[in-house]
Amino acid sequence: MSLLKIQNLSRSFEDKKAVSQVSITLEKGEILAILGESGSGKTTLLHLIAALKEPDAGAVLLLEDKRITPPSQKLIAGHPDIKLVRQDYGLFPNISIRENIAYELRYYEENYRNKRVDKLLKLSGLDKVQKHLPREVSGGEQQRAVIVKAIAEQPKLLLLDEPFSHLDAVNKRKLKVEILRLIKAEEVSCIFVTHDVSDAYGMADYLAIMRKGKMLQLDAPQKVYQQPLNQYVAEITGEVNIVSHEWLESIGLGTHSVFIRPEQIAVSPESVLKAQILSVKFVGAYHEVLIQIGAQTLKMFSFTPLKTGEEIGIVINT
Numbered sequence: 001m002s003l004l005k006i007q008n009l010s011r012s013f014e015d016k017k018a019v020s021q022v023s024i025t026l027e028k029g030e031i032l033a034i035l036g037e038s039g040s041g042k043t044t045l046l047h048l049i050a051a052l053k054e055p056d057a058g059a060v061l062l063l064e065d066k067r068i069t070p071p072s073q074k075l076i077a078g079h080p081d082i083k084l085v086r087q088d089y090g091l092f093p094n095i096s097i098r099e100n101i102a103y104e105l106r107y108y109e110e111n112y113r114n115k116r117v118d119k120l121l122k123l124s125g126l127d128k129v130q131k132h133l134p135r136e137v138s139g140g141e142q143q144r145a146v147i148v149k150a151i152a153e154q155p156k157l158l159l160l161d162e163p164f165s166h167l168d169a170v171n172k173r174k175l176k177v178e179i180l181r182l183i184k185a186e187e188v189s190c191i192f193v194t195h196d197v198s199d200a201y202g203m204a205d206y207l208a209i210m211r212k213g214k215m216l217q218l219d220a221p222q223k224v225y226q227q228p229l230n231q232y233v234a235e236i237t238g239e240v241n242i243v244s245h246e247w248l249e250s251i252g253l254g255t256h257s258v259f260i261r262p263e264q265i266a267v268s269p270e271s272v273l274k275a276q277i278l279s280v281k282f283v284g285a286y287h288e289v290l291i292q293i294g295a296q297t298l299k300m301f302s303f304t305p306l307k308t309g310e311e312i313g314i315v316i317n318t
């Protein structure tokens with residue numbers, strides 16, 4: 001039995017379709033990343049799932065096909081098994097990190113509360129800063145504390161709205177590892193939204209691409225990356241060369257996809273397919289190399305620096 005089943009969820013604002021016929025199935029402990037540019041409907045979708053906004057059509061089912069009651073049919077919007085961490089969701093500034101987390105469990109018996117807070121602090125690595133005030137810890141630690149608060153009561157589903165947006169690259173990498181550990185240890189399912197695909201890689205079990213309210217593709221991140229359904233999906237998930245079928249046929253690769261990732265192109269001195277090197281750019285771990293084959297320009301990556309102007313043999317791998 002799936003933990004979460006979303007069926008044809010739709011919501012418009014005036015004439016604008018913010019979310020249009022979105023369906024998702026998620027199992028216990030799985031992580032789904034929803035990727036889309038600004039205005040694609042990501043936040044609206046999270047609010048619909050959390051029962052904070054009313055859908056025009058469709059349903060959200062949580063565990064054993066229990067339907068989530070929309071806000072219009074109850075006194076307080078939301079659902080106890082679903083926690084949403086908003087972009088602006090903060091911590092109480094004048095109490096410690098530990099007290100912030102304990103506050104979520106204020107209605108529980110003291111002994112249980114203390115044990116649970118100890119466990120969460122340890123699991124999240126926040127035990128070292130538990131006595132500090134929020135302003136005395138890093139942005140990544142603050143965000144981690146917010147997420148710990150959200151899972152304190154063991155919800156079934158955790159929804160995160162742009163959890164990494166305020167963090168620098170180093171803190172973002174750390175937070176990703178720590179959130180992943182927390183989510184897997186607590187076996188909570190998670191949906192997070194982002195506009196940066198690198199947030200999804202290495203963290204999400206599934207990746208969904210949203211555009212103008214529609215879900216264009218939902219699959220394992222590797223599959224979405226390697227077999228994008230269209231040009232938009234190909235471009236939002238990473239660097240890509242887009243070529244024509246005619247050009248592929250002209251070099252004897254008639255059945256190859258028109259979306260060629262730079263790493264699918266490799267130097268092969270014996271190859272009959274020759275390319276001219278147009279430019280070489282150092283970008284850290286590798287070089288970005290622009291090459292030309294006939295009238296077609298392509299981007300490839302190289303770990304060794306190649307020479308501008310040189311002719312090389314290349315292969316395009318499927």
Ligand SMILES: Nc1ncnc2c1ncn2[C@@H]1O[C@H](COP(=O)(O)OP(=O)(O)OP(=O)(O)O)[C@@H](O)[C@H]1O
Pocket residue numbers: 013014016017018036037038039040041042043044045195
């Ligand atoms: N309360 C509202 N009233 C009118 N239009 C709205 C409302 N909420 C959202 N929209 C519109 O619905 C569309 C989707 O908005 P949403 O905030 O869900 O997108 P998003 O992908 O989360 O964007 P961002 O990444 O900028 O947060 C947008 O065009 C937005 O202007």
